[in-house]
Amino acid sequence: MYQYDSYDQAMVDARVEEFRDQARRRLAGEMTEDQFKPLRLMNGLYLQLHAYMLRIAVPYGTLSPRQLRKLAHIARTYDKGYGHFTTRTNIQFNWIKLEDAADILAELATVEMHAIQTSGNCIRNISSDQYAGVAADEITDPRPWAELLRQWSSFHPEFTYLPRKFKICVIASPNDRAAMRTHDIGLELVERDGRVGARVYAGGGLGRTPMVSPLIRDFVEEEELVSYLEACLRVYNRYGRRDNKFKARIKILVHELGVEEYRRQVEEEFLHMRTLGIQPPTEELDRIRAFFAPPVYETGLSEEVDRSDPDFALWLDRNVVAHKQPGYAIANISLKPVGGIPGDATADQIDLVADLGERYSLDQVRVTHAQNLVLPFVRKADLYALWQELDAAGLGTANIDMASDIIACPGLDYCSLANARSIPVAQKIAQRFASKEAEIGELKIKISGCINACGHHHAGHIGILGVDRKGTENYQLSLGGSGAEDCSVGTITGPGFTEDGVVDAIERATNLYLTQREEGERFLDTYRRIGMAPFKEAIYG
Amino acid sequence: MGDLLNFRDGETIAETPVSIEEFLGASNATAVRIEPGEDARLLLPHLDRIALVEVTFPAFTDGRGYSSARILRESGYTGELRASGDVLVDQLFRMRRSGFDSFAPDKPLDPAVVETTLSRFTEVYQKSVDGRRPIWAKRHEVN
Numbered sequence: 058m059y060q061y062d063s064y065d066q067a068m069v070d071a072r073v074e075e076f077r078d079q080a081r082r083r084l085a086g087e088m089t090e091d092q093f094k095p096l097r098l099m100n101g102l103y104l105q106l107h108a109y110m111l112r113i114a115v116p117y118g119t120l121s122p123r124q125l126r127k128l129a130h131i132a133r134t135y136d137k138g139y140g141h142f143t144t145r146t147n148i149q150f151n152w153i154k155l156e157d158a159a160d161i162l163a164e165l166a167t168v169e170m171h172a173i174q175t176s177g178n179c180i181r182n183i184s185s186d187q188y189a190g191v192a193a194d195e196i197t198d199p200r201p202w203a204e205l206l207r208q209w210s211s212f213h214p215e216f217t218y219l220p221r222k223f224k225i226c227v228i229a230s231p232n233d234r235a236a237m238r239t240h241d242i243g244l245e246l247v248e249r250d251g252r253v254g255a256r257v258y259a260g261g262g263l264g265r266t267p268m269v270s271p272l273i274r275d276f277v278e279e280e281e282l283v284s285y286l287e288a289c290l291r292v293y294n295r296y297g298r299r300d301n302k303f304k305a306r307i308k309i310l311v312h313e314l315g316v317e318e319y320r321r322q323v324e325e326e327f328l329h330m331r332t333l334g335i336q337p338p339t340e341e342l343d344r345i346r347a348f349f350a351p352p353v354y355e356t357g358l359s360e361e362v363d364r365s366d367p368d369f370a371l372w373l374d375r376n377v378v379a380h381k382q383p384g385y386a387i388a389n390i391s392l393k394p395v396g397g398i399p400g401d402a403t404a405d406q407i408d409l410v411a412d413l414g415e416r417y418s419l420d421q422v423r424v425t426h427a428q429n430l431v432l433p434f435v436r437k438a439d440l441y442a443l444w445q446e447l448d449a450a451g452l453g454t455a456n457i458d459m460a461s462d463i464i465a466c467p468g469l470d471y472c473s474l475a476n477a478r479s480i481p482v483a484q485k486i487a488q489r490f491a492s493k494e495a496e497i498g499e500l501k502i503k504i505s506g507c508i509n510a511c512g513h514h515h516a517g518h519i520g521i522l523g524v525d526r527k528g529t530e531n532y533q534l535s536l537g538g539s540g541a542e543d544c545s546v547g548t549i550t551g552p553g554f555t556e557d558g559v560v561d562a563i564e565r566a567t568n569l570y571l572t573q574r575e576e577g578e579r580f581l582d583t584y585r586r587i588g589m590a591p592f593k594e595a596i597y598g
Numbered sequence: 599m600g601d602l603l604n605f606r607d608g609e610t611i612a613e614t615p616v617s618i619e620e621f622l623g624a625s626n627a628t629a630v631r632i633e634p635g636e637d638a639r640l641l642l643p644h645l646d647r648i649a650l651v652e653v654t655f656p657a658f659t660d661g662r663g664y665s666s667a668r669i670l671r672e673s674g675y676t677g678e679l680r681a682s683g684d685v686l687v688d689q690l691f692r693m694r695r696s697g698f699d700s701f702a703p704d705k706p707l708d709p710a711v712v713e714t715t716l717s718r719f720t721e722v723y724q725k726s727v728d729g730r731r732p733i734w735a736k737r738h739e740v741n
Contacts, residue, residue, distance in 0.1 A: 214728075218658070
């Protein structure tokens with residue numbers, strides 16, 4: 058994986074000192090909270106209901122065991138012994154003291170980590186495919202590109218006070234595992250005439266106005282990508298709406314201008330940008346690429362896996378996916394134990410994953426946007442031993458992409474923006490469906506505790522949105538969303554439900570699916586084939 | 599109003615800037631003011647007669663002025679480029695990188711904090727209009 062050189066290290070070290078000084082001035086009363094807020098946000102520090110929350114960037118979801126151990130240490134020393142992995146593949150700690158924040162950032166800097174731009178109206182952490190580098194369907198590893206963009210977007214002189222936050226995702230497979238088209242800019246690396254370049258989508262997003270991003274440009278050459286993105290961002294910075302925070306994302310600009318007009322303005326700006334020499338030379342991407350070179354794989358490894366333990370066999374079927382290298386597999390670690398908090402991991406679990414990453418996965422661990430972890434380089438022969446260790450630590454849940462593998466935001470239990478709780482709903486759904494999920498098959502349920510949609514509910518096969526209705530929590534149900542390559546926004550079924558009512562409603566919907574499905578159909582496929590009406594009928598009867 | 603901060607080689611321009619509308623009219627002014635929603639490119643045909651462009655920041659969170667500044671510098675403007683209004687010390691670094699060379703903050707800035715803030719980042723990741731060589735150029739010995 059990428060390693061900082063002295064330049065990168067100097068940047069994060071300077072950032073720690075900058076923040077230390079800003080926090081000191083704030084604590085000394087030299088700065089108002091209004092002035093401090095955007096600065097702390099750009100260091101990932103939010104003020105939540107009970108304490109500060111610190112969101113730490115995990116660039117393109119890749120972590121080393123050394124970094125994981127540091128995160129576990131932070132969880133133990135500065136938090137309550139656990140951390141929460143997010144839908145942006147970051148990790149956040151919910152019980153942080155402002156006085157400690159600079160020390161935590163300093164600790165992170167020692168393992169080449171930071172919280173730069175994990176919040177605020179700036180370019181956020183660049184996300185990518187959790188199977189990057191090991192997926193059989195990728196045309197190249199997207200992470201070098203993501204790292205190039207991480208550097209380009211860090212402390213950008215022009216794009217740090219944008220109308221609103223800005224999220225970029227880079228993938229390199231036709232199968233989208235990173236919800237690329239729900240991002241402000243989505244880049245899909247594609248090959249054309251033997252050259253790799255980027256297909257650029259812009260104006261996707263969830264929130265209160267969900268949109269699947271339209272294609273803006275079919276191909277941008279590697280040598281021009283930064284110039285092109287500067288053009289995209291400049292048009293947005295200049296013309297994105299600033300009168301209403303809820304209409305300030307780029308999706309609204311693209312929608313209001315129309316794709317054609319946005320594209321035209323970007324092209325015009327691009328003609329100018331490409332003359333400025335702002336694009337790093339191709340040698341820079343080559344330099345970064347060398348860090349992501351494939352490992353030295355062992356050859357002649359056994360393809361055999363003993364499936365005689367039924368619990369292990371279930372985990373194999375649900376959590377292990379094909380690797381591009383013979384003899385190896387990709388193992389998902391679910392952070393969704395039934396009845397647990399989606400995405401949470403204790404310090405001990407994080408330490409264990411670090412150990413397992415070292416012993417079984419060539420020192421690499423990934424974070425997924427579905428709030429799970431991945432060991433990307435496991436020898437098939439090691440899978441059983443790995444599973445036994447995971448299982449013993451409560452990390453062996455076999456439910457990837459199943460009903461209990463729920464994406465949920467922190468909700469009203471933590472978040473000051475939330476209208477309703479998300480975690481208890483996720484727990485109840487998981488408990489209700491755990492015994493039936495084998496029959497139901499792939500079903501992506503996503504829960505947000507407010508309209509900001511951090512739980513990606515619009516992109517759920519089944520989505521749940523918590524709202525506050527006359528002082529009581531009420532849950533709206535939607536069906537038919539997807540964050541994958543068949544990206545779509547779900548449709549609301551009708552009137553909302555109580556916490557228990559929404560669980561019942563989902564059960565009525567899945568029961569209908571079980572009676573209506575045709576061979577090989579997932580819940581989403583059946584919904585798309587038969588439409589909302591029968592589901593509505595089943596749910597509201 | 600705080601003191602004017604000057605990072606130019608020479609003096610700052612004393613002339614009071616006029617609005618862009620007035621400037622583009624029959625004005626002889628050589629100092630012009632751009633508000634956040636105004637298009638800096640309207641000034642491009644007139645750069646040779648402008649000595650001062652003042653870019654206003656009614657709220658420091660409105661970042662349109664950074665684009666205005668960079669566009670002017672990218673187009674060869676060499677006169678004074680002043681940021682005025684809600685200009686706070688923590689924004690100065692990026693403003694300098696975007697081409698501003700003088701500042702008229704609403705509230706005075708602590709010179710010591712200004713000094714520390716502007717000298718903190720010894721390296722930069724991007725090429726902008728301040729002449730600093732980005733990290734990638736140093737890594738690969740290109741300009």
